[in-house]
Amino acid sequence: MSNTYTVVNPATEQPVVDVDMADIAATDAAIERAVEAFPSWRDLAPGERARLLRRFAALVDEHVEELAELEVRNSGHTWGNATWEAANVRDVLNYYSAAPERLIGHQIPVPGGIDVTFHEPLGVVGIIVPWNFPMPIAGWGFAPALAAGNTVVLKPAELTPLTAIRLGELGREAGLAEGVFSVIPGRGSIVGERFVTHPAVRKVCFTGSTEVGKRIMAGCADRVKRVTLELGGKSANIIFADADIAKAAASAPYAVFDNAGQDCCARSRILVQRSVYDEFISLLRPAVEGVKVLDPSDRSSEMGPLISAGQRSTVQGFLDEVEVAFSGHKPDGPGFWVAPAVVLAESTQQRIWREEVFGPVVAVMPFDDEEEAIALANDSDFGLSGSIFTRDVGRALRVSRGVEAGALSVNSHSSVRYWTPFGGFKQSGIGRELGPDAPHSFTDVKNVFISNE
Ligand code: NAP
Ligand code: MG
Numbered sequence: 001m002s003n004t005y006t007v008v009n010p011a012t013e014q015p016v017v018d019v020d021m022a023d024i025a026a027t028d029a030a031i032e033r034a035v036e037a038f039p040s041w042r043d044l045a046p047g048e049r050a051r052l053l054r055r056f057a058a059l060v061d062e063h064v065e066e067l068a069e070l071e072v073r074n075s076g077h078t079w080g081n082a083t084w085e086a087a088n089v090r091d092v093l094n095y096y097s098a099a100p101e102r103l104i105g106h107q108i109p110v111p112g113g114i115d116v117t118f119h120e121p122l123g124v125v126g127i128i129v130p131w132n133f134p135m136p137i138a139g140w141g142f143a144p145a146l147a148a149g150n151t152v153v154l155k156p157a158e159l160t161p162l163t164a165i166r167l168g169e170l171g172r173e174a175g176l177a178e179g180v181f182s183v184i185p186g187r188g189s190i191v192g193e194r195f196v197t198h199p200a201v202r203k204v205c206f207t208g209s210t211e212v213g214k215r216i217m218a219g220c221a222d223r224v225k226r227v228t229l230e231l232g233g234k235s236a237n238i239i240f241a242d243a244d245i246a247k248a249a250a251s252a253p254y255a256v257f258d259n260a261g262q263d264c265c266a267r268s269r270i271l272v273q274r275s276v277y278d279e280f281i282s283l284l285r286p287a288v289e290g291v292k293v294l295d296p297s298d299r300s301s302e303m304g305p306l307i308s309a310g311q312r313s314t315v316q317g318f319l320d321e322v323e324v325a326f327s328g329h330k331p332d333g334p335g336f337w338v339a340p341a342v343v344l345a346e347s348t349q350q351r352i353w354r355e356e357v358f359g360p361v362v363a364v365m366p367f368d369d370e371e372e373a374i375a376l377a378n379d380s381d382f383g384l385s386g387s388i389f390t391r392d393v394g395r396a397l398r399v400s401r402g403v404e405a406g407a408l409s410v411n412s413h414s415s416v417r418y419w420t421p422f423g424g425f426k427q428s429g430i431g432r433e434l435g436p437d438a439p440h441s442f443t444d445v446k447n448v449f450i451s452n453e
Contacts, residue, residue, distance in 0.1 A: 003184070004156055010076035010305045011296055011335045019161050027194045030182045034124040034151040035180030035200045042121050045102035052098075053147060056174035056364075057093035060086065063170060067135065073161040075134060076304040076336070078296045083261060089139035089167065092418045092434075095169060099147035099439045109146040113451040115359070119443035121144050121149030122226060124200040125170075126195030128188070128216070129164065130208040130305050132358075133159035137230075138164050141205045142181055152181045153201070155192050157208075159307055160173070161164035161185040169420070179417035188212065196220060203227065203442065207264075210427050220249040228431035228441060230264065230423060232356040233384030236377035237267035238399065240370075241276045243389035243411070251281035252362070253291050255387060255413035257340045260306050262361040264428070265407065265415040269345075271373050274366040281325075281344075281364065288328045288340050295331065306336040306359060315359030322352050327433040328360075343435075348379055356382070366411075370395060374402040383425030385415045400427075 004018040022030070041049070060067070068082035071453040077085065105117035128347045129140035136158055142152045156164035161183075168183030172376075184191050196219035203226035206216045210231040237255055239248045255267040259372045273281045298305030306312045315338050328340035340360040345353045352363045367373045377386060385407040396410045404425045407415045416422055421435035431441055434438075 003155050005161075007074055007162060009073050009307075013334045013336070015195055016073055017162070019185050021158070022184045022191050024190060024194055027156070027184055027186065027191045028198065030179075031124060031194070031198050032271075034153050034182060035179075037177055038123055038151045040177065041146075041151055041180050042103065042152040042263060044204070045402050046103070049100040049147065050097045052175050053093055053097035053143070056176065057090050057097060059170045059174050060090040060167070062092060063166070063368075064090065065149065070162045070166060071380070072296050075160050075307060076296050076303040077130065077259065078304050079299050080281035080302075082296075083135065085135040086163075088136045088418065089384055092136075092139040092143045094269045095418055096143040096147040096439065098104075099144065100149070101271060103148060103439060103443070105445075110449060112453070115254050115449045117438060118446040118448065119148065119447050123150060123442055124201050125150045125152050125205065125442060126198075126201040127152060127154040127196060127204045128192045128204065128206045128208065129154065129156050131160040132264070134160040135163045137207045140422075140433045140438075144433075145203075145205075145442045146176075146181060146183060148201075148439040148442040150442050151179060154181070154183050155188070155195065155368065156183065156185055157189055158185070163178060165314070186190050191217075192216075196225070197222075199223060201225070204276065204432075206230070216234055217292050228423075228433065229429040230373070231384075231427060232263045232358075232360065232382055232435065233424065234269060234354065234356055234380045234382045235267050235385040235387075236269045236403070237387045238269050238271045238377060238389065238403075239273065239276070239280060240373075240390040240395065241273040242390075242391050242395075244391070245273065245276050245280055246283060247411075248389040249280055250287050251413060253283060253340060253409075254302070254360045255287050255329075257288075257291055257303050257360045260303055260338070261340075262307060262311070262358050264330070264356075266358075267385070267387055267413060268362055269353065269377075271363055271367050271376055273365060273373070274368055277366040284342065284364075285326050288326065288342055291328045291340055293328060293330050293337070300324055303340065303360065306338055309336055312336040312357065314336055315357055317350055318355075318357050318359070319359060321349065323365075331387060348376065354380065370399060374399060377403050377405075381427045384428035385409075387443070
């Protein structure tokens, strides 16, 4: 028995399509197919697995525009973001298509024989995807997991299942056998929970809220199930007086308002050295007012709506507690819009300074010196990303070593490149995605000693 969920376009509030939702029985059946598909996928010649992943990448490439259009309609992502996201799935598949022939172990010197290690795939991997980046986060999980020889069951967020469903179809079209990569739309409390409790699922990759992540980790502990968590953030954008202040002010809005602030890497706290604080704020204002908050299907749109009425009221709840210093624009009419907003924080104890808003809101605070900047940045339960603006190389090094976060950038806001590792310190998560080592996190090391007797 299953029920349906009506996908809603967040820019128009109009229904898009009804999606069948899996129940426990359907989830178990999909996991069972993944179990059955595992031995032949694992035993496929590495070069053949590579060829299938490259073909999958080529099919995604042919469908970038179609996938992007789906994402604009389902998630309200801007056209520019959505095309980048679809292309990211292609690139991640291509990158990890080189992994099957390179899952290289060690040969370790021992007396009386030889000792070798193998990176053995785990079996079935369960991937739980949030609604904020439906395509990239799916790809960061399934591409390296498949490359390492695992089969994959993937649950998209209830709100945003459409691109994941299409990627599942493209995988089959590329020649992946039934059960190698299955997309199972459904509720977190049903399909997601089942990934955690089902004994055949050997690893869970979860991206989402810290609250649900903690529950998943606790559930996985029951079976010593492997787990990767990518959780929330409250990342700092630290601007020193010696920086290019114009560049720092012009780029700061895009580091937090991209994807309407629904980004775990959002630089939602701006720390500015006191001597340039007024100058920075006066430059930030026109930059925020200049963000093009438009219908996401408009090719010039830089920011779309929030994902849902619920998310909009969560964000509004934060705004109701504070005074907004200045804000940008938003369209009139239907859609879950919130105008980008800047708050001058008064205390590090304010909720706006401590909690993840996951909306287009940024809090700004002055600091006096390097030591205070690092202390303020680290005064958080989170530690995902961050930016440091300075022209002093020594300071850039000291501060980037001092900030407790997994993905930092200097004089730039980039967090994610598929060939570099990504993940959080502290309560922002555990484990790393992307980069050269990601396939290893979908394997267990096996050591074999072979006697020469
Ligand atoms: P969430 O509940 O953590 O959802 C993330 C994913 O986990 C979704 O696929 C969800 O499924 C699933 N899920 C929910 N409960 C589950 C459970 N008990 N067992 C297994 N899977 C479960 O996040 P949300 O409620 O959508 O968003 C709330 C807040 O989380 C946001 O405001 C934001 O602060 C944060 N968040 C962070 C990220 C990130 O990138 N780190 C992403 C999303 C949200 P369903 O949605 O289908 O129920
Ligand atoms: Mg939730």
